[in-house]
Each structure stands twice: as C-alpha cells, then as structure tokens.
Amino acid sequence: MTVLVLVDHDAGAPKKISNQILTAAREVGGGGVHAVVLGEGATASAEKLGDYGVTKAFVWDDGDADAFATEPRTAALVAALEQSAAPILLYPADPFITDVVARAAVRVEAGVVTDATDLELDGDTMIATKAIFGGEMASRCKVREGRPQFIGVKANAFTAEPGGASECQIVVLNVSLDDKTRRAEVIDTVEQEAGGRPEMTEASFIVAGGRGLGDAEGFKLIEELADALGAAVGASRAATDAGWYPHQHQIGQTGKTVAPQLYVGAGISGAIQHRAGMQTSQTIVAINKDADAPIFSIADFAVVGDLYKVLPPLIEEIRKRK
Numbered sequence: 001m002t003v004l005v006l007v008d009h010d011a012g013a014p015k016k017i018s019n020q021i022l023t024a025a026r027e028v029g030g031g032g033v034h035a036v037v038l039g040e041g042a043t044a045s046a047e048k049l050g051d052y053g054v055t056k057a058f059v060w061d062d063g064d065a066d067a068f069a070t071e072p073r074t075a076a077l078v079a080a081l082e083q084s085a086a087p088i089l090l091y092p093a094d095p096f097i098t099d100v101v102a103r104a105a106v107r108v109e110a111g112v113v114t115d116a117t118d119l120e121l122d123g124d125t126m127i128a129t130k131a132i133f134g135g136e137m138a139s140r141c142k143v144r145e146g147r148p149q150f151i152g153v154k155a156n157a158f159t160a161e162p163g164g165a166s167e168c169q170i171v172v173l174n175v176s177l178d179d180k181t182r183r184a185e186v187i188d189t190v191e192q193e194a195g196g197r198p199e200m201t202e203a204s205f206i207v208a209g210g211r212g213l214g215d216a217e218g219f220k221l222i223e224e225l226a227d228a229l230g231a232a233v234g235a236s237r238a239a240t241d242a243g244w245y246p247h248q249h250q251i252g253q254t255g256k257t258v259a260p261q262l263y264v265g266a267g268i269s270g271a272i273q274h275r276a277g278m279q280t281s282q283t284i285v286a287i288n289k290d291a292d293a294p295i296f297s298i299a300d301f302a303v304v305g306d307l308y309k310v311l312p313p314l315i316e317e318i319r320k321r322k
C-alpha cells in the first residue's frame, strides 16, 4: 500500500520529524512511499528523500506557498493527493501543518486522526495510538469513514533511519491559484530567537527548569548547563506561566512533546501534565530537593539535592571534560 507523507523542511533539508515519519511509512506501510513537499526549497529537500525510500515526490517549489496563509498549500496538497492516489496521508502534528491538512481533509472528505504516537496497519486501515489523559492511557483509533485516511504523527514517536534507498522521481505539481487562495497574505514574519541553541523537538539533549529555580535569573544556570552539553532549554508550565522563560520552551501536555537521548530536569516536580511531554526520553536525570517528587518515579538518575548546589559543579565538570 502506498503511503503519502507530507514532508516539512527547512532551507532545503527535510526536518527530523519528516525523516521519522518517512521511516514509519516505510516500515509500517510495507509498500511504496510517496512524499509531498511544498514551499521554497522543496526541490532541494525532495532530492534528499530517496535516502528514506521515497520513490516519488510531488513538489511545489513556489514562493506563493509562503507568501500567503494556508490556502495555496492546501490547493497544492489536494493536487498531490489526487496525483498520488495514496489511501493514507501521514503528516507532522505541527499547528501550521495541521491547519493546512484540516482544510485539505474537508475538500477531499478524508477522515483524520491527530497526534499519533504509534502506527499499525490492519488490512488497508491505519490504526493510530494516541496518548490520552496526559499520557496515563493510550487509545487506538482508526478512520471508519472517509478516504483517504489522514494521520498526524507526533515528533519523536519514531526514530529516523535511512533505508530502502531508491531513486526519488520528482513530479512538479501544477497548482493554479485564484483570488480566493490569495485572500490572506503574509505581510511580515518574525524569526523566533534561537540563541544558537538547538530547537527543542530536534535536540538530542534537553535541560529543563521549573518553579524550583525560584526566579527567572535561575534559567541562566539552566542555559549554562545546556550550553556545556550542546542542549536545548526546556521549561515547565509553572516557569513559563510565571514569565521566567518563553512559552515556546514549555514541555508537556499543553506544550511540546520531546523525546531526546538525554533529558535533565531541575526544580521540576514531574506533574502528570509535564511528564506527558517528556516521559519517552531515553535517559532522564532529575534534580529535586524533595526525595518524594513524582519525577523520580520515571528518572534513570535521581539527584536529591538543592539544584543551586548540584548544577554549578556539574557544569564545571562537563566543561573540564570537553
């Protein structure tokens, strides 16, 4: 069965989440993998997709994809769905992409399952596992009515593995835009300040801080450790709500889902809503002065102590070893 994957990309390179979903499409779908790549740099991104087993990429490498809000991309996605005729579309569960996909779903009368963390094929139906109640339970969902089936996949649900190396045929989409698709124009974009650190959902290491830091100043220590490790900085909702760190760094049920190789949490209690966003991290190190803090129940390394005493020597030691 052919699976079509909507590939998100950055400056001509597919994003990590796209490679993860392509890997899932190859392994779970068990058939051919097609891709649809939209926006400036789409052709350069598509040329790299053969490494992940994509045999055909539908490309719309056009500035109009970025010059207007979601409408032109929706038109291009519908064109790709028609040409590919794949019964399943997998897409990254990202707010902007979800907006495009939702519009396309209405147009082609597709059924949609959002936020999948695992996939399994049953005949011609994709079964998606979703975490519910803050990750305490899992539900298995399928599209009963409406074809194709659209499944949104969360970041880090799968590990990206190149494979099925093939020549990727590039098919240029012919997208005709009318006045309706140009109704909402993008008049300005503001780059999020990255500060030279990796983006959280792409990072291999994350250092996160919580209310236990005491104030916004405390994040300087978190940033120092992050920079020593080459890590991204995360935060609990208590810390972002207090205005100590920007909201886009929030990890958890109402923040981002992360699954780095290493998660270090300092001054974070480990409330269920926070754990929902990080509990699949490979190695979890928690620093908390309360030995009964819930985060210790999922920690691989539990450090009971005052973070202001634990972190400075840790940072010093890491710097020495670099």
Ligand SMILES: Cc1cc2nc3c(=O)[nH]c(=O)nc-3n(C[C@H](O)[C@H](O)[C@H](O)COP(=O)(O)OP(=O)(O)OC[C@H]3O[C@@H](n4cnc5c(N)ncnc54)[C@H](O)[C@@H]3O)c2cc1C
Pocket (backbone or CB within 6 Å): 209, 210, 211, 212, 213, 235, 236, 237, 238, 239, 250, 251, 252, 253, 254, 255, 256, 266, 267, 268, 269, 270, 271, 272, 273, 274, 277, 287, 288, 289, 290, 293, 305, 306, 307, 308
């Ligand atoms: C609908 C809903 C959605 C939510 N979504 C999210 C979400 O996405 N992400 C999220 O994080 N939260 C979320 N929350 C909030 C969540 O319930 C918790 O309130 C929040 O995670 C607590 O943040 P915290 O661990 O930083 O603070 P606290 O729970 O106050 O914990 C602070 C910890 O720091 C420790 N500490 C204090 N001083 C020190 C020190 N000097 N050294 C070491 N340790 C110290 C304390 O022992 C304590 O364990 C949500 C809540 C609701 C109701």
